[in-house]
Amino acid sequence: MYLNERPGLADFAKAIVDWQKQHGRHHLPWQDTRDAYRIWLSEIMLQQTQVTTVIGYYERFLKRFPTISVLAEAEQDEVMPYWAGLGYYARARNLHRCAQELATNWGGQFPESPEQIATLPGIGRSTAAAIAAFAYGKRSPIMDGNVKRVFTRYFGIYGVSSLRATEQLLWKTAEEAVHAAPDTLDMAAYTQGLMDLGSDCCTRGKPDCARCPLQASCYANTHGVQSELPTPKPKKTSPQRECKMLILQRQDQILLEQQVSPGIWGGLWSLPQYGDVAALEVACTNWGQPCRESQKMAGLLHVFTHFKLHIEPWHVVCDGAVVAEPGPRQAWVPVTELGATALPAPVKKILSGLFAL
Structure with missing residues (x-):
């Protein structure tokens, strides 16, 4: 049971709508539209990704794939370059x-129907609820990371x-x-307001309770437990992995391998990877000798959701x-052509250091 059992849930929704209309975000490129395709695209891109990063990708993607039918008719290899660098590539394949x-x-x-x-x-x-709310005005609640923060703090939900x-x-x-909200509830403003409140006021680190429209009735604010809610996950050590990446250069060309789907980088083009230097040297021998240059470059740490990858690039x-x-x-x-190739972010960073992509 939640701890803040105050009545007045209708006032909760109204306060958020009023705040959003006055203080929320109104100028993002996917707002002020009822086009479910554009709403869907923005919602998928915004998962695990900051708004400032998404804007450029969103605009480039729509320019190339302006409608559902254009996207459906494209090959997956045509789609992946417009997602390269955005991360969580299963999103693009599912899109x-x-x-x-x-x-x-x-x-x-x-x-x-959200269902x-x-x-x-x-x-x-x-995501289904957000699309239904923004595109069709359906009274369907959302529950992303920002919204969880608002609800756990306001209602005192531990766990x-x-x-x-x-x-x-x-x-x-x-x-x-x-x-509990009145029939006249503006679902688009309410849904956007929850997102905006979580990202603008009810932030993870230092919530700005003084600007929050819910401050007077908020359990976390009145009890001074903002830092305790949401209940933090038990910390666990991320597994560490290592790989050697081969930058094999032949004149003005680089050897790339398309990664298998599904996979972390499925559908993208990456550098050949090896478990140790001995395997990398065998690969170089198979490609032919002599090599006039074999240079170990500065290593790179790339953090995924479930593990950390230590990359050691070798330029041959x-x-x-x-x-x-x-x-x-x-x-x-x-x-x-590397700049226009669908490369994972760490691979693009490595190659940019050599060729100024």
């Missing part, structure tokens, strides 16, 4: 699959939010807040023709 399913089974349009939207690839309950019991209580509370320049032929997922890519 493409979802567009194809919409084109095949829904006439190229999103269904209006039906949630059956589509890569769309969870909260790690990823645990089933806590999550169920959060959703139950969100549903009650929506249903081959004289003349190489002996081996590229494998089925390998290709020699001109240096001048």
Whole structure:
């Protein structure tokens, strides 16, 4: 049971709507639209990614894929370069699959029901609710990281939010807040207001309670426990992994390998990876000798959600023709084309240090 059992859930929703209309964000490129495609694209891109990073990707993506049908007709290899560097690449693959399913089974349009939207690839309950609320005005509550922070603090909900019991209580509370609101509730403003409040006032580190429209009734504020809510997850050590990456250069070309899907970098082009220097040297021998340059470069640490990857790049320049032929997922890519190639962020960073992409 949540601790802040004050009545007045209708006032909760109204306060958020009033605050959003006066102080919330109104000038983002995906706002002021009822186009479910644009709303969906922004919601997927904003998962685990900051707004300032997303804006450029969002605009470039829409310029290339302006409609669901255009995205559905494209090959996945055409889509991935417009996601490269944004991370969490399964989102892009699911985005493409979802567009194809919409084109095949829904006439190229999103269904209006959040329950039906949630059956589509890569769309969870909260994202489906956001699409339904913004595009169709459906009274469907959302529950992303920002919203969890607002609800746990305001209602005094303790417990790690990823645990089933806590999550169920959060959703139950969100549903009650929506249903208690008057019929005239502006769902788009309420949904956006929750997001804005969590990112602007009710922040993770130092919440700005003085500017919050909920401060007077907020459990965390009145009890001084903002730092305790949401309940932090138990800390665990991230596994450490290592790999050697081969930057094999033949004149003005670099050897790249397309990564297998599904996978962390599935569909992207990366440098060949090896477990140790001995395996890398064997690979170089297979490609032919002599090599006039073999240089170990500065290492790079890349942090994923579930582990940390220590990358050790080796730059090898081959004289003349190489002996081996590229494998089925390998290709020699001109240096001048690397900037437009779908590269993972750490690989692009490594190559940029050599070739100023």
